[in-house]
Amino acid sequence: MKNTDKPRTDYAQASDLTSEAKQGAVELPKNDLQGNSLASAVLAILGPEAKLEAAGSEITFRVPATQLHDFCQRLKDAGWDFLVFVTAVDFPDQDAFELVYEISNYKDAQHFCLVTNIPRNEPVIRTVSDIWRTAEWHEREVYDLFGIRFDSHPDLRRILLDDTWKGYPLRKDYKDELHEMIRRPGS
């Protein structure tokens, strides 16, 4: 895929954000994550390996892929009992898939997401379906649409598409000859 405008993934720097905002006509929402009590509470559970990312409205923690399962277990034990969804984002220019785990709880419905990058040519990560059972189908969906495999998953099959389907539609380089209209403008 030839994409001249690189997708932005280095969200960590706030200075970049403001320059980006000047280009567009829209004003960015105020982001006060550093003083946020939820962010500091979660950081206390996760420890220093988790990096807080400050872009957009959703509080995001970037964690190393190897420790993701461990972090999820710690969060579950600390009362974050509601996994809203698991999904992935394709960044072909970075040669990475970003896995997104949206985590919440059934008490006060606070929410944040954990993200981790895995290499695009060897997309494997350990399942979290043993921690939150609901991840089982969500991970099947990610496998179905992105081709990311989940280690120790109890039942990794396609869930929405047919078993004979070729390719993984939500990857950015997926080509569908039948439906040319489903294409991102400029790609």
Added chain:
Amino acid sequence: MNNDVKSEVSQPQAPYYDEMFINMGPQHPSTHGVLRLVVKLAGETVLGVSPHMGYVHRSIEKMGETLSPMQFIHLTSRLDYLSAHMNNWAWAMLVEKALGIKPPERAEYLRVIMAELTRIASHQLWWGVFGMDLGAFTPFLYAFRDREKINDIFEKTCGSRLTMHYICPGGVFEEPDAEFESDVRSFIKYFAPVIDEYERLLSGNIIIQERTRGVGVLPADRAKAYGCTGPVLRASGVDYDLRKVQPYGVYNRFEFKTAVANEGDSWARYKVRLEEMRQSLEIIRQALDQMPKDGPVREKLPSVIKIPPGRYFARAEAARGEIAFFVVGDGKPVPWRLKIRSPNFSNLQAFPEIIRGWRVADIVTVLSTFDIVVPDIDR
């Protein structure tokens, strides 16, 4: 004739506990859409169920990567088409979060009224279809008679009866028609006693009682593990309703109760939905009283909406649970990635576990009280 065959015929063979697989669906009246259940049976007893989805998969997430936020509203109505207003609302909230704008006061109230009317219409339809699933045809006619009145209000206000796309980023599309308030008020007046009529018609029925009480019990911890939301979760005794625990819009200004039942069986799910209809009427009544009589209903938005770089998440309480949108923006007019979290997808996941050990007829009951909408699962 071979002797072996003869002896086989003379003896009663095929013990009823032989395992067999049957397909329920993809076209079956009780699956409410094109959902295929592969059921493993021993006689009448269900040994296991494996749902197969995707028959109405329209790749809405992929299409979202090609459509502007204003265009995408129209696809959100087509997820759970019975909660169209709430889906629109969740999407509108995400775009408003990304742009940092706040809808006008009057629009906030209109959103609440519309969303609660949709919740009532959705539960009405469920109630009618639930009766029909269990063999009672009359409730279906009652429910559709009353649902028509809500649809008429929607038609007058937004020109559409099912896929409204009325709630949009910035507020609502336009001022409702002049008779909107009196129409809604007369509907409340009409419908409050009708819920009691529903109860008299169906709730006390001995067949309904026998077929729902204690059937398909979903314990609270399992419901949480499966990420269930909405009436399915609240019927298991978990007091979790986004309108209460994290009020969005102006829900914190109304007094209402969350409908919760502790049993977790099909009967509890039935009770919770009937109670939710009553509470929704309460909310609409208060919203009509508090709503500013005039004022703008739509905030001005930039003509090209660019989702700024970053991650955005917004969710709302739809009729079946929590609808959530997640967007990764890259500053272009279309999102880089769009994820839809649909309530039915997670709710249905709990179904195979709790149906094990029950009879074939109970599949119909439990699936009906889960109130799934298949286009929402498949997206």
